[in-house]
Amino acid sequence: MFEHTDGDRGQVGIGTLIVFIAMVLVAAIAAGVLINTAGMLQTQAEATGEESTSQVSDRLEIVSVSGNVSDSNNVTDIDFVLAMAPGSSPIDLNKTTAQFIGSEGEETFTTENDTSGVSITNIQGVTEGGDNPVLTESSDRLKLNVGLNDVGYAELAEGDRMTVTFTTDAGATTQTEIRVPTTITDEDSSVRL
Template sequence: MFEFITDEEERGQVGIGTLIVFIAMVLVAAIAAGVLINTAGFLQSSAQETGEQSSSQVSDRLQEVVTTGTVGNEGTIEKVNVTVSQAPGSGEVDLSNATINWIGPSGTHTLTHENADESGWQFSTSIVKNTDGNNVVLNDPDDRFNIEFDLTATNGPGALGEGQTVTVKINTMSGATTTIRFTAPQSLDGKDAVEL
């Protein structure tokens, strides 16, 4: 007929209910911890990749060593050679993937390397000093390359006259930019080459 529940049985049922709630809380906490650990790992790898890209944009630059111009028969500068090296702390710089903005008296020109399959005015490179024989990749602090601009080439800006100023911006594949500014001397008479 009637069952009588003793105090001990009631405490047992309450204890089992508490245990079930506790196990459920532990499971939820474990799942949440797993999600947090995975998210933290993903964020860490994303932050590391972003940091490396940002570092490349700042450090993978070139450094100007010297800029010279070749004077033609007309008494104007027809060719410009910019000798470059790696900037301090720079990684490998592949000049065949670089783009150069030439900003001069005749306007702005965007150049690609002569090895690129592009049309228009292009720049070329030659080795001054290189440790591994590659004529487009600076990968050692001692490497020195000439970046050569033939101003009278097809689609070129034309020769530079006395006192004219040019800004050259070299953009590497990593996004780093090196800015070089030079001015032709006020007198080019009787000279074959000048330092700019």
Template sequence: MFKTASDEDRRAQVGIGTLIMFVAMVLIAVVAAGVLVNTAGVLQSQAEATGQESTAEVSNTLEVYTSVGTLDENGHIETVDMTVSLGPGSNPIDLGNIVIDYLGPNDHAYVKGEHVAVDGSEGTVLEDGSDRGTITLELEEKAQPLEPGDGAAITIITNDGAQISQELIVPTTLDGEAGEKIRL
């Protein structure tokens, strides 16, 4: 009447269960591998972007050649003209997009690159190492004019985040007429 399952029949039932578990584990492994590959791709993209930003911040710099102040009628420096060019290996820099952090003896100001000129060009972009630009900082608009013996620190911040520092030191005696240029 009742037939009992033989050992051969029982093995087949166990084999099907094991096969289903194996397929489920393979599917889980495939999903996990996909997540890991996707995460690795995102991290690689972020690392590349960070590397490019860091490289631009370090290599896209300016060199300041001269800083010249103009005397006003009171014997103070009212404007400062800085002659700049691209640093070695630098990409083009638009001087119209720079920000100047000015720290004078009595005041502090941030100035956008408003008064900028590039020699031999209608625009404000330094294209190669032979280009020279002039950044004019008009102190009476944003800060107090510099007096004899004063010092000021200027930091030029490019669009890429590079920071170029320049120290201005006014001679202790200023003998000259209004409009005369004094090297700082």
């Protein structure tokens, strides 16, 4: 039925088959590289997303701020009542930093319990394991007392202003402005800031 008179026909078929196999191998290698790169990018995107979410949501909420007044009617200590922001993961105050900026300059320090000028007191719900005050529930409250002179910042006089920024371990920041009342009387032992 079929007559093969030309001896070159088989060689052309083998050459085509070799080129086809080479193209399939190149395509398979390229597909493997693309799949590997896509997997790596997906992992990196997930990690970046988690870090970004933490930087936005894992922050402190300042419930109240008050200052203790000295005999010279200056604010010597500041008491912050702190809670977790809604949707936040647990926050360890020992790994949080505070920055005070005002007319007396700038001072940054960690809010680690029992360091010079800083003390943390449990107000509500926090289970303290040794010196590890961690806010874990939205109803937890801690009082952070900062002695201004002890952390290297000057006492605040009547009418002074200061900006306070708390930065958690995740990198989320909370900022508030403190304003000392323009009149402090001798009867005042503490003032709301």
